[in-house]
Amino acid sequence: MTGEEIKSTSVQYNMQSWSKQKGINPISVEKAEGIYFWDYEGTRYSDMSSQLVNLNVGFGNKDIADAIKKQVDQYCFVGPSYGAESRATLAKMLIDLMPDNMGKVFFTNAGADANENAIKMARMYTGRNKVFSRYRSYHGSSFGAGNLTGEPRRYALEPGIPGFVKFFDPYIYREPIKFESEEAAGDYYVAKLREQIIYEGSDSVAAIVMETITGSNGIIIPPKNYMPGVRKICDDFGIMMICDEVMTGFGRTGKMFGFENFDVKPDIVSFAKGVTCGYVPLGGCVISKKIAEYFDDNFLSCGLTYSGHPLGCAAGVACVNFYEKANILENVNKVGAVLKSRLEEFRDKYACVGDVRAIGLFSAIELVKDKTTKEALVPYGKDPEGIMGKILGLLKQRQFMTYTHENMVFICPPLIITEEQLLEELVKVDEVLAIIDKEFL
Known part of the structure; x- marks a missing residue:
């Protein structure tokens, strides 16, 4: 043409x-x-x-292209229940990049279904139903991820799923309060979130889901003490801290993952985008050892035909290696x-x-x-x-x-x-x- x-x-x-x-x-x-x-x-x-x-x-990365071609020559697809070298290798590589509390990887097709499965696992693990996310957020356009989303792209899905609760971002530029310091701002936003958690019934909240740094809703960078403050709320009430690293993951912020800028350890990390840089679709959730151990004896009600697609994982292995090589x-x-x-x-x-x-x-x-x-x-x-x-x-x-x-x-x-x-x-x-x-x- x-x-x-x-x-x-x-x-x-x-x-x-x-x-x-x-x-x-x-x-x-x-x-x-x-x-x-x-x-x-x-x-x-x-x-x-x-x-x-x-x-x-960028475009035209030979390392990734060659890895995809090599996988094509071996086989293009085997189902998620089979062992595939690229799938096993990438999962280990991702765990090696994570904090020491993380245990296993569940692969998905992209960021939206990574977030869908993250909240699903948090609900199964905690036995709770409510999920908190922020107003200025985008987590995907599928029904669950769309309800998790806070900005206007969620409107087409409403009335939505019960149990999704929104809270405000630490958006200091647009806050009418004049804070004496960034730390004071962080304390304020954490205190308001804690108050809202209590009002919603802390024992009903399964997870707090955040883009580590708000992405398409304005690159809102939280105060340094904000993420540790949210981590403490989660620890105090038994809530899962889920960091959506779909945009911030894989070097975008100058760290391999965005949460590393704030010295916290999430319970679940969702990822996509930069894991293969779009050469083949792939996403996933990294879950803590405690959550992984729970599913040793409890049924994991999650599944996707293309979970851990061998071509995507081959691209991911080459891509992660390239970040270090270059x-x-x-x-x-x-x-x-x-x-x-x-x-x-x-x-x-x-x-x-x-x-x-x-x-x-x-x-x-x-x-x-x-x-x-x-x-x-x-x-x-x-x-x-x-x-x-x-x-x-x-x-x-x-x-x-x-x-x-x-x-x-x-x-x-x-x-x-x-x-x-x-x-x-x-x-x-x-x-x-x-x-x-x-x-x-």
Whole structure:
């Protein structure tokens, strides 16, 4: 097919996620390498969101491709009840990366069903039914993960499943209280969560589920004492602490897993995205030794046809090995410091930039109408004038490809990006922010 034929056929026959279908105009991709991809007219685009914050090692990674090919030559599939070398190897590798309290891995197909199975296991293990998650969260769009989600993408699933309870994020920028310190803010949010747990009946709560760092709802980085405070609540009431590491896992924040930034040990960790970087779909849950031991004598009512798919696990083994081989964490911390510094310059320079938040190569620019009032550039859950779409269009005109959500623009490039490449791309952001100040305020 030509590029135009691919586009027209896609529009005619494919349903595109999170979109009104009328007017969709997809780029037909002919080739891709590193942090770049090209359309059929030869235009080069920069992937500054790692596709869906999953293509951590970029396009065209030979190590992963070769591992997939080798597995194809051996066999493409055996069911989850059989022993497969790639499945066994990856499970051990993941446990070796985890804190010493973790015991086993249950593989899934992606992040949504990883979270579905995480809460399912927590409920079975505790015998309780309620699950807490935050308002500014996204955990997947399947029915359970969608009820776990707090932001507007959950609305289509409502009325929802009983037992899902929402609480507020430690979103200091938008908190009307003026805290004397970050530590004071952390204490406040932990105290409010403890109070809510008590009001809901602490002996009915199975799990508290959090994106370790809120992802598509704004890269909300909690105070240092927040996660330890939540850990103590869980310990005090026998609640399972589930960290959703679907976005933050595998180097995105400068640590292998996001929770390592806060010195806590979760009971369950859900993962996907960066485990294979999208080369083959794969996700899963890592569970503690105590939970694993419980299921030695109690029936595990979880199962998926493609759990631990051999091709996905082969990709995962190669991908995890590549993170170490290529010193990815070192690069994330080095280039991430440059990203954070430049974003802070944008915050100081432009009226439209209310706040910037960055950790590693995980960052967001929060756009406002007024820095003093902090009024968001678009209302929560709405964009009647299509302002964020227009801003995305301005970036696309400069071949800077990313996504927006609410009043945020996200910059989460592949973890292999160089400082030179990053600075080249941030010039484009600089240009667009100047236009926003001039034309949108």
